[in-house]
Amino acid sequence: MFDSITLGQYYQTDSALHRLDPRVKLVGTFAYLIALFVVDSWVGYLLVALFLAAMIRLSNVPFRYIVRGMKTILFLLLITVCFNLFLTPGEVIWQFGFLKMSREGLSFAIKMALRLSLLILGSSIMTLTTTPTQLTDALESLMRPLKKIHVPVHEISMMMSIALRFIPILMEETDKIMKAQIARGADFESRNLVKKIKSLVPLLVPLFISAFRRANDLAMAMEARCYRGGEGRTKMKPLVYQGRDRVAYGVLLLYFAACIATRVIF
Amino acid sequence: MSMIKIQKLIHDYIKRDDEGNAAGTVRAIDGVNLEVKPGQFIAVLGHNGSGKSTLAKHLNALLFPTEGTVWVDGMDTKDGANLWEIRREAGMVFQNPDNQIIAQVVEEDVGFGPENIGVPTEEIWKRVEESLKAVGMLEHRKKSPNRLSGGQKQRVSIAGVIAMEPKCIILDEPTAMLDPNGRKEVIKAAMKLNREKGITVILITHYMEEAIDADLIFVMDKGEIAMQGTPREIFSQVKRMKELQLDVPQVTLLAYELRKAGLHLPASILTKEELVDALLGSEPGNSETPESREQKSDASGEPDTEADKKEEEAGNGNQG
Amino acid sequence: MGIKVDDICFLYERGTAMQVNALDHVSAEIPDNQFIGLIGHTGSGKSTFVQTLNGLLKVTSGHIYYNGEDIDGDKFDKKKLRSDVGLVFQYPEHQLFEVDVITDVMFGPRNLGLSAEEARRRSIEALESVKMPKSLYKSSPFDLSGGQKRRAAIAGVLAMRPRILILDEPTAGLDPRGRDEILGLIADMKKELNMTIILVSHSMDDVARYVDRIMVMGGGKLLYDDDPVKVFRHVKELEDLGLAAPQITYIMKLLKERGLDVNTDCLTVKEAAQEILAHRKELHV
Numbered sequence: 001m002f003d004s005i006t007l008g009q010y011y012q013t014d015s016a017l018h019r020l021d022p023r024v025k026l027v028g029t030f031a032y033l034i035a036l037f038v039v040d041s042w043v044g045y046l047l048v049a050l051f052l053a054a055m056i057r058l059s060n061v062p063f064r065y066i067v068r069g070m071k072t073i074l075f076l077l078l079i080t081v082c083f084n085l086f087l088t089p090g091e092v093i094w095q096f097g098f099l100k101m102s103r104e105g106l107s108f109a110i111k112m113a114l115r116l117s118l119l120i121l122g123s124s125i126m127t128l129t130t131t132p133t134q135l136t137d138a139l140e141s142l143m144r145p146l147k148k149i150h151v152p153v154h155e156i157s158m159m160m161s162i163a164l165r166f167i168p169i170l171m172e173e174t175d176k177i178m179k180a181q182i183a184r185g186a187d188f189e190s191r192n193l194v195k196k197i198k199s200l201v202p203l204l205v206p207l208f209i210s211a212f213r214r215a216n217d218l219a220m221a222m223e224a225r226c227y228r229g230g231e232g233r234t235k236m237k238p239l240v241y242q243g244r245d246r247v248a249y250g251v252l253l254l255y256f257a258a259c260i261a262t263r264v265i266f
Numbered sequence: 267m268s269m270i271k272i273q274k275l276i277h278d279y280i281k282r283d284d285e286g287n288a289a290g291t292v293r294a295i296d297g298v299n300l301e302v303k304p305g306q307f308i309a310v311l312g313h314n315g316s317g318k319s320t321l322a323k324h325l326n327a328l329l330f331p332t333e334g335t336v337w338v339d340g341m342d343t344k345d346g347a348n349l350w351e352i353r354r355e356a357g358m359v360f361q362n363p364d365n366q367i368i369a370q371v372v373e374e375d376v377g378f379g380p381e382n383i384g385v386p387t388e389e390i391w392k393r394v395e396e397s398l399k400a401v402g403m404l405e406h407r408k409k410s411p412n413r414l415s416g417g418q419k420q421r422v423s424i425a426g427v428i429a430m431e432p433k434c435i436i437l438d439e440p441t442a443m444l445d446p447n448g449r450k451e452v453i454k455a456a457m458k459l460n461r462e463k464g465i466t467v468i469l470i471t472h473y474m475e476e477a478i479d480a481d482l483i484f485v486m487d488k489g490e491i492a493m494q495g496t497p498r499e500i501f502s503q504v505k506r507m508k509e510l511q512l513d514v515p516q517v518t519l520l521a522y523e524l525r526k527a528g529l530h531l532p533a534s535i536l537t538k539e540e541l542v543d544a545l546l547g548s549e550p551g552n553s554e555t556p557e558s559r560e561q562k563s564d565a566s567g568e569p570d571t572e573a574d575k576k577e578e579e580a581g582n583g584n585q586g
Numbered sequence: 587m588g589i590k591v592d593d594i595c596f597l598y599e600r601g602t603a604m605q606v607n608a609l610d611h612v613s614a615e616i617p618d619n620q621f622i623g624l625i626g627h628t629g630s631g632k633s634t635f636v637q638t639l640n641g642l643l644k645v646t647s648g649h650i651y652y653n654g655e656d657i658d659g660d661k662f663d664k665k666k667l668r669s670d671v672g673l674v675f676q677y678p679e680h681q682l683f684e685v686d687v688i689t690d691v692m693f694g695p696r697n698l699g700l701s702a703e704e705a706r707r708r709s710i711e712a713l714e715s716v717k718m719p720k721s722l723y724k725s726s727p728f729d730l731s732g733g734q735k736r737r738a739a740i741a742g743v744l745a746m747r748p749r750i751l752i753l754d755e756p757t758a759g760l761d762p763r764g765r766d767e768i769l770g771l772i773a774d775m776k777k778e779l780n781m782t783i784i785l786v787s788h789s790m791d792d793v794a795r796y797v798d799r800i801m802v803m804g805g806g807k808l809l810y811d812d813d814p815v816k817v818f819r820h821v822k823e824l825e826d827l828g829l830a831a832p833q834i835t836y837i838m839k840l841l842k843e844r845g846l847d848v849n850t851d852c853l854t855v856k857e858a859a860q861e862i863l864a865h866r867k868e869l870h871v
Contacts, residue, residue: 218365
């Protein structure tokens, strides 16, 4: 029942992007997103689109796979476009009943659609080429300066990675409990809101109990394996910048500068 | 030196009422003494609630004695300074395969223990590879644990313990949630580590078929050690085992029924070959194998029928 | 009457590269008042099969008829089917959620639209059937022991008064005594309540001594469907499936191989002992 969520799930293959240090990809995604909101001209959008196309090419992930993930949010995209299309005041160029489309609205809607698609595609490129573990590692490493002001950086990243590990397990469990309660006549499809909330009790109580039991077990298993926080820990896969990562930072810098330039010039 | 030595161990759990105040205690372990020598394969049998899991947690310093002492490789578990060394030396595998795998990639999970004890990166990679190889999971190193079967997950857990280079592994009902194939995989992996690497294995289980190849069996009941001995000594006491709510192999049970009906069979039959040999007479050429000699010595010199009668009357055989 | 399964298939992740034929053209009939053992290793399709029987999973192709009616028909009442074909999942105690045992057991009957009074009456009956001590009716289900929890959960399905009761691995994770208690209980229920019971298991030894009929699944197919004794004659094929015949079967086969002319169709220790004693004169002891 949860199979349809493929948006941005890690795609296992070998590519230049897969091999990049996750910190580069994380920083790069931020730079890309900021640049996306910096540009405001057709030339600028073209530049972003070209950059994205190059990244997709470099990622070795089939374009069809990426687009299939987009399907789930296509609806959201359409609504946004319609709002902009018909609700932006300006010079009317087309009318159907009470629906009025303005020139400004059309231009704004296209830009918005472009911006949203580029945003989603761009950030999914990161998650498609980076495992969740690498991502949390990168976050831990990038946030390290925050340790000085007593932010528990290691603990936060450990929690994130454990949460990611248990999401599929708990989803499967939800499915199982739901089926078992349906077999006892439970109705999870009621349209009445009060009934709907009430019907969740037989699902949520067992789910919480199970989650707590798992947490307890896992804590004990971690202790038994000598886990005692981040102090004195070594890393099996430490993050070390390679030549290609430095090149990538260079490319990112150039790209960012170019985006600002389009804003200034056009 | 003994791998594990336990002297007069008592463990009380504190019972709490609805407000969380202490309301008396429950004694889970009541005066256990035992010793495990390096390199032994030990099975601890007992029904649910017999205290065997509590005992296991003492061996890894996850629980501490209420009274008495537990030494792991000579280190007292009550001494806080020994804590991490004990947990490294006596690794632990738990029952639920899903609730002890931390990482999202098999090899990273195996590396978790070494990371915690500060092993250098290069060395971690070497250990991860060796450990995965030792349990036959090397080909799955890049997989997500969610894509593995129960038996495979438990083997990953064992590899995670091995990577810390322990002297002893404690398996706390590692097969209770697995299907028969998964059970066999896990026991085979543990057996191999014991035989090939000389790691002491303490297997806690309620499946008697997993204990048949152990060097020594401890049977627990009501927090005490109710029986101890070789598998042959233990399983020949069919009545006593039933009292302790445990199984004996079906072959032993059949031999027991036949003996009750008046056939003269030894009490220590464990395999179908032994039973058939005893019923039909050995095939020519293997009448005096080391196996059958051992059988005779195990029968403690008494005529089988008499030993059997004694057992029936007293309801308990040679207690530990 | 009962269930008629006509050439059903079930595909997981249909149309993707990960497509799995969980059920591959399975046909069978499940009559009233029979004790059936359904055996297969993990991934054999047995869990999928039982979930299609009460409509939790919709078959990809083929039909299932309950009392002659297609369960995927437009007018068919699925809720009625789910109460008539009770399904107890693996580790059913994980689904307990109410404040006390009896209220939890009443969940099913209440969902059928029964009055509180009627639901309570049925629940007490169900709890009696699973031999739950009266003193525990008002306890929190979370305070029970492992075996008691499982019995409470079974009662929760039993209280819906199913005509067919399916139990998926009811002994998983229990110790030998817990296992024997649950199996004994199920056998008693079968006798007292005159219903069809399908016991899903991967243990031949557990199933052999109780059931009238064994269905063996492997790779999504129904491979054997016969009397236990006849199924266990295929020792070799069962082993290839990762299953095994009861240990007693192996002993009797070895005796026969070594020249003692015993009937190898024994399933229990008692039967085997009788059979061996019948050949007493030929024995060496």
